[in-house]
Amino acid sequence: MMLMAAVLQAAVVQPAPGMLVERRLAEAIPLAVGDTVRVRALAGSAQPRPFVVAGVFEREADPNRIARNDYEVRLHLPDLEALLPTHDRVDRFAIVLAPGARADPAARWIESVAFGTRAYGSAALAEETSATFRVVSRFHDAIGIVTILASAIFLLCVMVIRVDERKRDMGTLRLIGVSRGTVFRAVVLEAIGIAVVGSVAGAGLGVVVTRIVNAHYARVYDTTLRFALVTPRIVLIAALLGLALGTIAGVLAAWRLVRVAPQKLGER
Incomplete structure (x- = not known):
């Protein structure tokens, strides 16, 4: 009779429910599929309940949660409710239509x-x-505007210096019959060429820096979130800005050169 009672008692014992564990938590403890853990809620005085690790999942990259970066587990809703001191209450839930x-x-x-x-x-x-991200985005916009203005000034200074260094050559070309328009176009094309080379170099540097930033913060936060991006749209905008700034700088430098008489270009 005692043996029969023990068999009946074992038959009514329910198996431990399953739960999913985030990969970072599984690596930190460590845990593997099939392990049994005891879980309890921080609020209330409920006794810990056993759960079986049914699987390990990778948390989706979400910039809203990267600051906290807490570990996560996923339970069936009845099992989660049984752990909490209050029932039939939720803070939020999501519905997919x-x-x-x-x-x-x-x-x-x-x-x-x-x-x-x-x-x-x-x-x-x-x-x-996303209020925080809007503030960060405006800050990045301000940095971008300042950078573009500084780049335009730098490019203009480079072209003015190059034109001043070649005044004698330009004066000689003008005296042997080269037209003012040809000299003007040559200076503008040179400025555009410098801008194109600078845009390509800047895009390459951006790709390298982006990879370094993503690799560093991926290790710090152990996440697949990408913190910096260089997209084709960004490269296209940078190239167009480079062409526009190069054209403007070339036009200003060339106008400064061709409006001077050829006889005076060789004077210091």
């Missing part, structure tokens, strides 16, 4: 289910929680 469903009527229905519930679309929620 079926293709073709209208978001506004669904949001109004959700808000009517429980008093105080607010429904946000994914775009509105991202806008609501």
Whole structure:
């Protein structure tokens, strides 16, 4: 009889529920699939409950959570509720609508289910929680504007210096019959060439620096999030800006050169 009772008691014992563990947590403890852990909530005085590690997942890269960078585990909703001191209460939840469903009527229905519930679309929620990123973006815009202005001034100074160093050569060309327009175009094309070379070198340097930054912070935060990007759009904008600035600097330097009489170009 005692043996039969023991067998019946073992038969009614429920197996430990499964849980998913984030890869960083699994490596830090360490844990492997099939291990049994005891979990309890920080709030309340509930006893720890056993869980079996059913799998290891890689957390999606999310810049909103990179500052905290906490470890994560995923439980079935009934198991999570059993760990908490209060039941039938949530802070937030996400709903994915079926293709073709209208978001506004669904949001109004959700808000009517429980008093105080607010429904946000994914775009509105991202806008609501991205104030810090907007400040950083404006700061980057300011840095970009200052950098572009400094680059334009630097390029103009380079062209003026080069034109001043070649005044004798330009004066000789003008005296032997080379037209003012030819000299003007030559100076402008030289400035554009310098700008193109500078744009290519800058894009290459940007790619190298981007890889160094991403590799460093990926190790610091152990994440797949990319902290710096060099996209084709950025390279195209940089190239167009380089061409525009080179053209403007060349035109100003060439105009400064051709408006002087050829006889005076050789004077110091």
